[in-house]
Amino acid sequence: MWTAIIAFIVVFAIGMGIRYLVNKGRKGAPRGGTITIKPQINIGQNNAAPPPPAAKSAFCPNCGTKLDSDSAFCGNCGARIG
Numbered sequence: 497m498w499t500a501i502i503a504f505i506v507v508f509a510i511g512m513g514i515r516y517l518v519n520k521g522r523k524g525a526p527r528g529g530t531i532t533i534k535p536q537i538n539i540g541q542n543n544a545a546p547p548p549p550a551a552k553s554a555f556c557p558n559c560g561t562k563l564d565s566d567s568a569f570c571g572n573c574g575a576r577i578g
C-alpha cells in the first residue's frame with residue numbers, strides 16, 4: 497500500500513525535476529540551441545467540440561413556450577418571434 501504511494505511520489509518528483517531542468521535550459525538557451533518544442537499531446541482528453549450555438553428564439557419571449565426553429569410566431573400566444 498505505502499510502497500505504491502511512495503513510488504508514485506518519487507515518479508512525480510522525478511518528472512517535476514526533469515520539467516524544471518528543461519524549463520531552466522530553455523530560459524538560458526545559449527547561442528540558440530536546437531530546441532524542438534513538441535506539441536502537447538493530451539492523452540485521455542476527448543476533444544469534444546463545443547455544442548453549436550442554440551438557435552435564436554428557441555423559446556417564446558412572451559410566454560416561454562418552446563418554439564420550432566423556423567417559426568415566426570409563437571404557437572401558444574401568437575407573439576411574433578424575432
Ligand SMILES: [Zn+2]
Pocket residue numbers: 556557558559560561570571572573574575
Ligand atoms: Zn408565446
